[in-house]
Amino acid sequence: MGNILEMRSITKTFPGVKALEDVNLAVRTGEIHAICGENGAGKSTLMKVLSGVYPAGSYDGEIVYDGDPVSFGGIRDSEQVGIVIIHQELALVPYLSIAENIFLGNERRGRAGLIDWNRAHSEAETLLRSVGLRENPETPVGQLGVGKQQLVEIAKALSKNVRLLILDEPTAALNDTDSEHLLGLLRDLRERGITCIMISHKLGEIITIADRVTVIRDGRTVETLDMAAGEVTQDRIIRGMVGRDLDSYYPERASHPGEEVLRVEDWTVWHPSQDRKVVDGAAFDVRAGEVVGIAGLMGAGRTELAMSIFGRSWGRNISGRLFVHGKEVRARSVPEAIDHGIAYATEDRKHYGLNLIEDIRRNVSAAALGKLSRRGWVNGNEETKVAEASRRSMNIKAPTVSSVVGKLSGGNQQKVVLSKWLYTDPEVLILDEPTRGIDVGAKYEIYTIINRLVADGKAVVVISSELPELLGICDRIYTLSAGRITGQLPVREATQENLMELMTQDKEVAA
Template structure:
């Protein structure tokens, strides 16, 4: 058996009011793909930040041994020098720079005092071949897709002669093809002697790729499982992650769908002037009271564009067609008008577009409906605290206090804050765009339970999701979007993944 390339012993890391890691021990064998799983807030990212030097030696207790040497990293550069590279969920590329500039940023190839650009481009081309990315290294990063940017990040890590590559939720924003390409690349890197640690919530991918899996829960090491001994399966992982068995990830459908049509779009079109093309083409759909309507389709199919164009059109598309809310024709030119009418939209990108990360929980929850708690134009801070605590309790937001900064919460709890913000406007129609992206199985179940409770109370939900099991598990009725068009509609009892994919690739 190969020796461990990495050992972390008795790692404890505390933040004000919370112990993020408690006596965690973690070992990785040289040349393996080791997956690190756990619920949001379990301590996975914190452990990797300790390892990479984001949290320097002295800010935690415990010992790190890498390649047989005890390490005391003071910063990221220290870990990079010994061959450790970490790629975060939010990619650290500079959009306006070229691919080759990004790959060697901070690690420039010099000839004397000057950067040797010819050698830089040559070496960048070699790195791109290693990650099987066939692009011109002179193209700007902003012109690449998310999957391609992810590969540029890996090329950047390989340019530093990485021995241990850490990937934090690498497939969270990728489509199925890009995800599979990335997993195959990790296998190829393994064959080349690169050891990988992958943090992921996608358990099917974990089962597909892992040699070994370590489970963290509440900042503690729960177990380490050997995939080659048959110890890794979805039920076992879920049980260790959440501390209990979840028999069915989707709550039973016991709500009543009424005949009343609450929301309807007729011959709806949206033209994106930046792209110079229509992104929504003659869409017709309706949503009934107490119904969850799923919108399925491939990434780039136009689902998000459809939702945004109906929600007051914040992207400035040229729109035409008719929208009806509770039978009354509407014309929204700003999101506030849609909110006032009873429509709410939870963005697929909670960090950039759903939350103000530097503000606290109570300020984020009240943000969309300040008029409700204002007196003579001034926000009543006591009322704000009362409202925030109501949603903290009803949505089970795990935070010591509603005065906690949102940036300090786990992804699942950030999503619940986002949900609380929109529930505070008391909408009739709630649009959820990728409601469980980047959150763990336990938090997903809580979100699904909340959705089920809301439709039981008569709310209507439009759910956009790239996860077909989620579409099938939560929807009452499904629309499939392809190239901006609604390619088909079906009740959930007639739907299968094969039928949905056939329609999703129709145009």
């Protein structure tokens, strides 16, 4: 089997940082080729070089596609030869229909140059069936879930006669069912002769589906492993990614819970626009020096519970009682919640957790400007000192605190989010999917930060879709199903099986 793609000695430099240095990549025709590496290793940058997002002339090295040297001035150039990239942030317009999105910029035209809607809808329907969707092509994309939107993106790629499909973290935001469906589709595309390059932090998925995997570390190619040539384990890939063995995925921590910090009683939340309860009589507590997990399936109400506690920032007709250090508090707004020592790090850092066009300094200080201001003026020098201290203590990989947050890797962005909330000096920190979309090395660093917080007497609540993560870092785990707390287990008694049993119950049980 010959190579459809060779990238030779690719070097890409940004002001103050060399993102790629002498990277080499060879992809065989008709294979699923995975690319692994820590956040900031250069994976996405390499794919942007390949697809023309970073045009020829902005990097050094050579790209050989289908046996011929190529140089792309933009995405249209790469798409014309069958290279299509699907970014982690989907490029769909929510208010346009499925058909309009599929053929956006590639419209099906009829007489006088007008769009032939009958042809567009007919071809869109055929493409949707090929990716396993039965939706009406006239349905607005915004009405679809993330899993189906991913499939629409693939249908859009197929409409461009794709030969080499690049997927950047395709399952990062998907539940297990949607992820399995997407991986099955990739296998089907391989059978059709379409070559796929897949960037993913989910090593279990890579081992399951990939033919080969290339590991990149610190902007350099480390190695390419052939799944058929021998045993390739997650530990083997991790060793290549981080340059060392991780003796344990979760750092050890001595658990010594102290006094109760946060208690929630009979917490009920209604949907902001629908006549239904999303959280129904939930009750839980967390103590100083303790990590408490909240487990639940998609739609169980985990995020809604957390956001409603955090200054009633989600939902309506919220009722229940909230206690901090035994004293009932009324956190009716986000500033009031912060004043009472409650902090919430959102699961969607790009939309709600960060100002992506601002620098690290402004993001770190954003939630506690009052600590830096006098007579309405923010002390810029103090703001810089605070951000620089966070950059060092949290090991944020950026040249300076003036670096724009939107250009940081996912793991480093997450560290900025944590820095922002830690600067508010909270009594209890609620972390919603704190390691979503970041690599195993960065996850370990986040877990270490959590351990540091509880060692200092903070109370931490972790919401996660990954049960092994909760079992690895928590002291106790509550389960949530259809908005109700269905159980509570100390981690020494918890397993994935008994947690899943509680997560699928529809009635509250005794803790």
